[in-house]
Amino acid sequence: MIIAIDGPAGTGKSTIARMLAEKLTGPDGKPFTYINSGNLYRAITLGCIRKGIFKECGLFQGGHQGGMTPAEAEKVLEYAKTAPLEYRNGLLYLGDEMAEDLLHSDEVDTFVSPLSAIVPVRHVVNGHVRNIAGGINAVVEGRDMTTVVFPHAEYRFYLDASIKERARRRFEQGVSRLSLEEIEASIAGRDALDKNKTEGSLIIGEGVAYLDTTGLTLYQVYETVIGKIK
Numbered sequence: 001m002i003i004a005i006d007g008p009a010g011t012g013k014s015t016i017a018r019m020l021a022e023k024l025t026g027p028d029g030k031p032f033t034y035i036n037s038g039n040l041y042r043a044i045t046l047g048c049i050r051k052g053i054f055k056e057c058g059l060f061q062g063g064h065q066g067g068m069t070p071a072e073a074e075k076v077l078e079y080a081k082t083a084p085l086e087y088r089n090g091l092l093y094l095g096d097e098m099a100e101d102l103l104h105s106d107e108v109d110t111f112v113s114p115l116s117a118i119v120p121v122r123h124v125v126n127g128h129v130r131n132i133a134g135g136i137n138a139v140v141e142g143r144d145m146t147t148v149v150f151p152h153a154e155y156r157f158y159l160d161a162s163i164k165e166r167a168r169r170r171f172e173q174g175v176s177r178l179s180l181e182e183i184e185a186s187i188a189g190r191d192a193l194d195k196n197k198t199e200g201s202l203i204i205g206e207g208v209a210y211l212d213t214t215g216l217t218l219y220q221v222y223e224t225v226i227g228k229i230k
Contacts, residue, residue, distance in 0.1 A: 001026045002133060003229070004150045005141040007159035008191055008202060010166025012213050012221055014038075016159065017141040019222050024229075026137035034090060035132055037142030037149070038112075040125045042103035043094045044080045045112045053079060054111055073118045080121045087132060104175050109186065113193040116143070122200045144200035146208045155229050156208040159221070163187055165214045 003020060007013045014036055021034035048054055053075050068076070084095040092099050102108075115121060126149050133140055133150075140149070146156040161169075167184035170176060176183055194202040204210055209228055213221050 001032075001137045001155075002150050002153035003032070003139045003155045003157075004145040004153040005139070005157045005159060006143055006146045006202070006205075006208070007141075007157075008143075008161075008166065008194065009038075009187065010169050011159040011161045012169075012218055013141045013157075013159045015218055016221055016225060017139045019218075020225065020229075021139040023226075024137075024139075028137070030137055032137040032139050033133070035087075035129060035138050035140040036092070037125060037129050037140060037145060039092050039100065039103055040085060040128055041116045041121075042108050042112050043085055043092055043099050044076075044083050044121070044125070045108050045115050046099060046102060047083050047094060048076055048079055048115065049107055049111065051079065068114065068118070073120075076115055076118060077120050077124070080124045085128065104173075106176055106178060109176075109190070113190045116200075117193060117197045119199045126200075143194055143202045147203060147205040148200050151205065156205065157225055157228075158204045158208045158210045160210065160212050161214045163191070 003017075003024075005013045005017050017036070018034045021032040024032050026032065084093075086093045088098075092103075116125075122144075129140060129142075129145075129149055132138070140153075142149070146153065146158065150156075163184055167180060167187055170183050170187070171180045178186065191202070211221065211224055216224075
């Protein structure tokens with residue numbers, strides 16, 4: 001069984017997906033595995049930063065809105081194909097390093113959206129997700145899980161929230177060096193990129209259950225989602 005969750009950053013979908021995976025068992029009595037597709041993109045982004053690929057592309061100097069040339073995108077794709085990504089005990093590793101605590105820096109936030117807009121890179125990551133979820137019970141979350149990767153999942157949800165609320169949540173996490181206003185502007189820019197990608201854009205698919213989490217606690221969101229599943 002597949003439970004797929006989409007939505008922009010800061011809507012609580014990662015926490016909700018992990019809670020579902022921890023608490024549910026499938027019809028076969030077997031547990032669920034939590035898969036965060038966004039973390040795969042972020043891990044590839046982290047690897048590109050460390051290898052200086054974005055500096056070669058001129059993105060550190062010119063800003064990410066300018067995008068990449070085909071030759072620059074090819075360098076990113078080459079790394080994505082060979083990136084040493086692996087799940088161990090439910091945690092994502094980049095090589096021998098547990099990467100999950102490193103994936104939400106301001107630098108990764110800056111470059112993950114333009115990287116994930118590269119269509120061949122999306123194909124690579126989607127292949128990773130499908131392979132990991134093949135033959136198991138899984139809760140998968142990201143931007144296009146309900147529309148592209150698992151359009152026929154048994155349960156599909158889209159979690160949303162206002163930009164101001166999402167910026168506030170990010171600011172209160174204390175992991176960003178940006179001001180609240182800068183975080184809000186960054187989120188708005190990233191939303192625009194995510195919603196206008198050539199493939200795998202952030203949309204609400206037909207038949208997907210929509211939930212606005214603005215003003216809701218995580219417990220209230222979880223209870224609403226689990227209620228629809230049950």
